[in-house]
Amino acid sequence: xxxxxxxxxxxxxxxxxxxxxxxxxxxxxxxxxxxxxxxxxxxxxxxxxxxxxxxxxxxxxxxxxxxxxxxxxxxxxxxxxxxxxxxxxxxxxxxxxxxxxxxxxxxxxxxxxxxxxxxxxxxxxxxxxxxxxxxxxxxxxxxxxxxxxxxxxxxxxxxxxxxxxxxxxxxxxxxxxxxxxxxxxxxxxxxxxxxxxxxxxxxxxxxxxxxxxxxxxxxxxxxxxx
Numbered sequence: 001x002x003x004x005x006x007x008x009x010x011x012x013x014x015x016x017x018x019x020x021x022x023x024x025x026x027x028x029x030x031x032x033x034x035x036x037x038x039x040x041x042x043x044x045x046x047x048x049x050x051x052x053x054x055x056x057x058x059x060x061x062x063x064x065x066x067x068x069x070x071x072x073x074x075x076x077x078x079x080x081x082x083x084x085x086x087x088x089x090x091x092x093x094x095x096x097x098x099x100x101x102x103x104x105x106x107x108x109x110x111x112x113x114x115x116x117x118x119x120x121x122x123x124x125x126x127x128x129x130x131x132x133x134x135x136x137x138x139x140x141x142x143x144x145x146x147x148x149x150x151x152x153x154x155x156x157x158x159x160x161x162x163x164x165x166x167x168x169x170x171x172x173x174x175x176x177x178x179x180x181x182x183x184x185x186x187x188x189x190x191x192x193x194x195x196x197x198x199x200x201x202x203x204x205x206x207x208x209x210x211x212x213x214x215x216x217x218x219x220x221x222x223x224x225x226x
Contacts, residue, residue, distance in 0.1 A: 049081035
């Protein structure tokens, strides 16, 4: 009985371990926009209607990157964003006319991109809607960061983070950028400045002053005994 329970526990643990392909919470980056060009399998995205528009009742706004018979692609469901004024209108002819118009203005197919095994490209666009990324990222996700206007005073103003496994642990790679509106800001972790032709870092004024004071004391002390 104990052996059976142990086997079940190991089996459950292995199944649960298969879900370890999820990334840890994304570290917050202030004053930066985040985007992605490719998405790993099982990634979920959601369409959000613009202000003044609503999704049609009963429609699901989510899409998912799936691997079906070796073909990786987005799985879509019928979805459209409709003007709130039309939804609130009781005139059936207006609804009919709008339906005919939306059929004429269906979003074009997404631009062709280089196929990356195991990844989906940019999803198709929906009129009057934008895409919202799911915070539950999968291993392999690459995110692109760019400082917002007004906070790009200090390079670099763009960078990437990749969710990957390192030594059995899932991490986000470091982001070597800081978005700020102050061009004179300095990093606390800057390495000491090395003067041209010198193998050692230059001394700062905070180090020169104590050395000068010690030299002055020694000189005065020697003069007393002369």
